Amino acid sequence: MKFPKLVATFLLIATSFVHAQEKEITLEEIWNGTFRQERLQSLQSLKNGKEYLVLNSDRNAEKTTIDVYNYSTGGQVRTMLNSADLPEISSFQDFELSEDEGKILINTASEKIYRRSSRGIYYFFNFQTKELTKLTDKMVQEPTFSPDASKIAYVFDNNIFVYDIASGEETQVTFDGEKNKIINGVTDWVYEEEFAFVKAFQWNPSGEKIAYIKFDESKVPEFSMDIFGQSLYPSEYTFKYPKAGETNSLVSLHMYDVVSEESQEIDLSEYTDFYIPRIKWSADPMLLSVQVINRHQNGLDLIFVNAEDNSKEVILNETNKAYIDITDNLTFLEDNSFIWTSEKDGFNHIYHYNDKGYLINQVTSGDWEVTNYYGFDRKKKKIFYQSTETGSVNRAVYSINSKGKRKELLTPETGTNSADFSADFTYFINSFTDTETPYVYTLHRAKDGKLIREIKDNSKLLELEEAYNFSPKELSAIEVNGNELNMWMIKPQDFDENKEYPLLMFQYSGPGSQSVSNTYFNSNDYWFQLLADEGYIIACVDPRGTGYKGAAFKKVTQHELGKYEVEDQIAAAQKFGAMDYIDEDRIGIWGWSYGGFMSSNALLQGNNTFSMAIAVAPVTSWRFYDSIYTERYMATPQENPSGYDDNSPINHVEKLEGDYLLIHGGGDDNVHLQNTMRMVEALIQANKQFDWAIYPDRDHGIYGGNTRLHLYTKMTDFIKNKL
Template sequence: MKRIYLILSAFLFTLTAFSQKQMSIEDAVLGRYSYLYPRQLSRLQWLSDDKLIYVANDTIWETGVKKNDKKLLISGTALKDAASKKEIDFARIPAFTTQNANELVFNSGNTISVFNLKNSQFECALEIPEGAEVPDFSAEGQSVAYVKGQNLFILKGGKEMQVTNETQEGIVCGRYVHRREFGIEKGTFWSPSGKYLAFYRKDESMVKDYPLVDFMTCEAEETPVKYPMAGMTSHQVTLGIYNTETGETTYLKSGGPDDHYLTNISWGPNEEFIYMAELNREQNHMQLNQYRVAGGEKVKTILEESRSTYVEPQHPILFSKTNDNQFYYWTRNDGWFHVYLYNTDGKLIKQLTKGDWEVTEFYGTDAKENYAYIQATKESPLDRHIYRVNIKNGAIEKLDSEAGTHDADFSPSFTYFTDKWSADENPGQTDLLTSSGKLVYNISKAENTLADYQLGENKIVKLTAADGTTDLYARMILPTNFNPNKKYPTIVYVYGGPHVQLVRNTWHNAADWWFYYMASQGYILFTVDSRGSANRGQAFEEVIHRQLGIEETKDQMKGIEYLKSLPYVDQNRIGVHGWSFGGFMTLNLMTRQPETFKVGVAGGPVVDWDMYEVMYGERYMDTPQENPEGYNESNMLNHVADLQGKLMLIHGVQDETVVMQHSMKFLRECIEQDKQVDFFAYPTHEHNVRGKDRVHLMQKISQYFFDYLKESPQKQNISQAF
């Protein structure tokens, strides 16, 4: 009887496996963020302290903090009818935000409009002119700022005001600066009342034009960009403040060297002062400075940070809700990202959080400032949990209950919050909790969109770094229908650089669906977050300083040691693939460890850090003049002679991040060294390949591994895999 049961179980298991879908390349690329994306409630957000709104079936719904307290707020038809009265065209419900309990702000095409929920009418509609870019709306001032060409404009009450009048080539106002480093994402900053607009003025006239070529025209055309390379002249930035009532502009008298960095702009509560983190070009000394809005004079330096490596301010200060002379400062001052409370004289009131873990989000405080609310890695570097911190005594409470990655959205007074989270086996759900962590009810749960697919086993393993003490985390995906008695080829997917963490406890451990596709073709996929990657503290990240690629490669090889210890890993068939910093790491591994890696695909790779941009490159490497040995050792051109395996480089022709020059120089050196490599270019793409063309890219990469990492005669043709 037992024998019959075992045979039947094996038969049912085999039948189930054959009935499941195999991941196709189209599923892996196009489906990842469309039909295979786990859906929850659309545009869920707080309307008031006890009401949430979301969109479903072309209708905006309202739901209360009591379960099933749901009602229709406004239908798509009614909204479109109200919009038409203001000559606003809503084909569907556009993106919107809640301004307060009675108003919604819609952003549709070139129109920003305010809808009053009480009378179901549009109170304000600002139509942005044709050609305007980067609009920035001030709800309080009922104004929108935008850029046309190189100048900044404001539209208010149907009247357009021109803020700047720049005519010299190379000067632009109102756009992001410093190549989006230091947490910079935009170039305009409205004051709380909407009376003032702070904006960046960037002068790039002293930076040499870098030629990008558009080959898609009848005659190829040059489209130059400003690209300051490490050690070269960088652009110069100032911060202006425009008064919408007087029409006058004042520029802050920041002084100092022309090529310093102006970051983390914050308005004071009463708009008398504005605050800015200023970083020297060496990026090892930061001052948080206070300026008077009227006149732009510097009042004082509130605090400073200096390090022998680098200081990287990323978060503007947040002022207290109960004391205008105190603010919260989120920084890595003690080696880990933590939250501090200071006063505007620069006195440290207290350090709110402390420990060998990182605050990864600071949500703010309740109205009376009894508690501060954070997201952090306190339990594990793989997880993100929501905590509240008692501001008076520092006690910390975890507010969620399940392992995974949690992100909170708090109600206006921090009475409740929505907890949107996922974990390895949880595609995502959103729960409603009180600010003390009590579960009110589950709002939504995403369906498992991969339930019908046969997937390889996905697991996280812990390793020890090359320093012999530090924990590393790796993700391994085994082939479908895995047989431990067989030997399989392995592809190492690598990044390894700052600001990126590839292995996390989210759905499927943050794996890319392409990994599952390759697993279905008989490959093991393996990824290690080496030292140098994100969210593990200053010492973990800064080990790469002045020597990019060295310690990261050592840690990646600890992952290889682990792989080689497994009886089912074919040690003679190990490949590597990565993009950008990961492309650089692919070249490192292919040249520094040629006996290990048989095949490599390097996408958009940095080859020589001399040719990378100032802000990022000099932070981690200093200048080429200061660190010639480090630049020389990290230059992949100097390691081409050691290349043995099959290598393909892929590059976007319009890449403004890692310019095509990197790949061209590497190819030229390969010719000089009589090394055969392969190369593929994407003519209309920038730093990565997006849209439908990405299917072509992943076909190209997959086929390369099929051709050179599979054992003959099992070599596959990709057309048979679809």
């Protein structure tokens, strides 16, 4: 039986009196930090493996300290550095120790560039002489000690410099750096965003060489954004952004000799239109490993470059019919054999190769995924890793020897476990969470996982939440299009299976992603609790193309982003709508970024299923997005035009029948506002009515000040009025 919306509203009001004693959550509480979980501050293990560092800030005293703690007791041992003892500075934001732990770099003024990059004013402190020295007056990027801590390399204005600590002299390594043309030693925008690294130079272990990547982006098309700010006239920000099918930066690999002060280019002329997503020195101080991947990202060579004569050899070649994920899971052992992860057997697993690239053995195997590689204990010959062996929505931590034997589960609690190991692999700090438990931090012995002590939990948060009587996040699975898909659901507190409720679906759905996991509430989950209090059921389904269920499940969307994922979301919604307690006429969907692309598609292509959608910062055509991400899954638009156009929301606007809210940040350097503006124009020309909002100068995260509160207020009001 279908209840009219007015009757359903009346029933909702009536039941609210029953729960009058329960506290109702507000948007202000969600976004002012009321439900913020206690987290363990970022820590760094000292080389002795018995102690770790924590950066502590005291705003009242206006000081920053780096404090040393004992792993086994948790007690503070000493303070390594205190800004109150340094008259030249008042505080600092982060730090980096030299390899011998005798010196430290500290950042006293940081300025964000993009998602991962920043520049800052740096000082270095000598623990032996107690001297603090300013590195330079310039705002520099990625300062890094040489292995013997006698020098510091950094990047300024797209050029690499080397500072000699003893003499105070600065040597310029490169001279051709120029904004929007040539970059030395740090990555361009698209490498930073899609290959997830910024520093593109590496000291060799002996400090004699610096390997670095040069980016020639002079022919990369420019993108510009108006920044409105507070001035009378807006400014224009211009940067190089290669969209799908457009010209990428030309990359080249160089070797700098510190003594001769000369650079030589490594010959990679056999490759064309390629990427260098990783460089890393091996256990041999004169042997550099270089990963070279083709533009389609389905063929990767691991190359060894000899820094003495710049000769090179391909050690390992990997190919895939779809694409190869780039990771940081390369570890060299003392004999220069190496640990590597690959999906070549259909699931992500650990492999051990010798120094010539011949497979010694596959270390892990099974129909589950290695989700994090923590490292190798050279003394005990143990590998530590995280995996989905206890279920694709869970994470557990294991140890195994290099021969793939004597595997041991170190975290028996079912849920999401994540480890942070001490430098010598004596201990690990485990963070644990599940749908009922906010983060709990405990110290364990690495050899067998034995609990040593509890460090921190969120019992106070659970006590606070008792007054609200939140609904549980119920994990389950749904059979859709021949696949068992992971899902969760949140129901109203006073849920009655004999009543009907409107349904709001949330999803991200991007390649290799996961939105359904055995974890506690995040900010969106608290918002979902607010909506549940208003009488909505919230559900989330991870469709085909998402991660942690094997390569075949993840890569089925190749060349057709938005096809199978949308089919699964529509089919799931229809299956929900057939349930007695869900109103099939009141099903909405929302998402952010890729999720906004999906929610737009679902509303348009599933217009007989969804009555409402919200799209935040959506891609509306993959032709507008960057080359590395898009071509990894779609090839180029020139090669795959139908794949780009058939499933782009901008090409389906005539199908709009439900209520649609489109939201974007005006300063989004990632998914450009162009996506929304072109979608708006298409909707206008199709004479389709919709709602939209632009947040001036806000980037892809749309935050700052009251921005998030305003955004979620707008979305909440839209849902209450339209669904």
